[in-house]
Amino acid sequence: MSENLFGKDPYLGEATARVTALTPEGGVVLDRTLFYPAGGGQPGDSGWLEWPGGSMAVTSAEKGEGDDIVLLAAQAAVLPAIGSQVLMRLDWQRRQRHMRLHTALHLLSVVIPLPVTGGAITAEKARLDFDMPEAPADKQAIEDHLNALISRALPVRQSWISDAELAARPELVKTMSVKPPTGAGQVRLIRIGTEEGQVDLQPCGGTHVANTAEIGPVRLGKIEKKGRQNRRVNVFLVD
Numbered sequence: 001m002s003e004n005l006f007g008k009d010p011y012l013g014e015a016t017a018r019v020t021a022l023t024p025e026g027g028v029v030l031d032r033t034l035f036y037p038a039g040g041g042q043p044g045d046s047g048w049l050e051w052p053g054g055s056m057a058v059t060s061a062e063k064g065e066g067d068d069i070v071l072l073a074a075q076a077a078v079l080p081a082i083g084s085q086v087l088m089r090l091d092w093q094r095r096q097r098h099m100r101l102h103t104a105l106h107l108l109s110v111v112i113p114l115p116v117t118g119g120a121i122t123a124e125k126a127r128l129d130f131d132m133p134e135a136p137a138d139k140q141a142i143e144d145h146l147n148a149l150i151s152r153a154l155p156v157r158q159s160w161i162s163d164a165e166l167a168a169r170p171e172l173v174k175t176m177s178v179k180p181p182t183g184a185g186q187v188r189l190i191r192i193g194t195e196e197g198q199v200d201l202q203p204c205g206g207t208h209v210a211n212t213a214e215i216g217p218v219r220l221g222k223i224e225k226k227g228r229q230n231r232r233v234n235v236f237l238v239d
Contacts, residue, residue: 003032027070035061101126132231
């Protein structure tokens with residue numbers, strides 16, 4: 001089992017860990033990890049592993065057996081030995097852009113209160129697909145509303161809800177194509193705003209900024225038609 005450090009502190013950029021396994025495909029499993037594994041539309045983190053006499057570039061991370069997280073290396077990379085201690089270093093600039101864009105998508109789902117049919121995040125842009133038969137009449141109004149929410153410097157916090165409580169509150173789940181993982185007894189919620197002044201609350205396992213002001217200004221790209229009912233809304237960071 002890989003202890004999840006990114007969920008406890010998404011701002012942690014360096015930490016040590018011990019190698020517990022190597023996969024036949026050349027992946028590395030650690031007893032704890034900073035690297036977010038690809039899932040929920042968010043890519044796996046990249047960065048580096050360093051140990052006495054060696055280093056490895058981590059190109060991505062993915063979910064492995066059980067609760068293991070597998071760090072993937074470039075082809076023919078030299079791997080650390082099982083049992084050795086390594087220093088993990090994130091590609092922080094890439095992770096931070098994922099965090100900013102992921103949080104912006106949560107706010108986009110507030111600005112456009114329609115069912116979400118899909119989504120994806122990269123370091124360059126992010127998008128949500130909505131069950132939206134007709135294109136919005138005023139794209140600029142959506143962009144302005146989104147930037148207004150971002151500029152309010154709203155706190156972003158996590159809490160937990162039981163599987164049973166989530167089942168009793170289906171309105172919390174906005175995504176139609178991706179359901180929050182259940183079966184472990186608890187599901188992580190991301191709240192934007194205070195409990196008294198809540199702007200958004202939904203299940204999510206990804207990484208987010210601690211305050212919406214960290215997102216910075218964004219712009220909307222082209223709103224694309226994707227099938228009879230779906231519209232894709234692209235979001236770009238302005239920096």
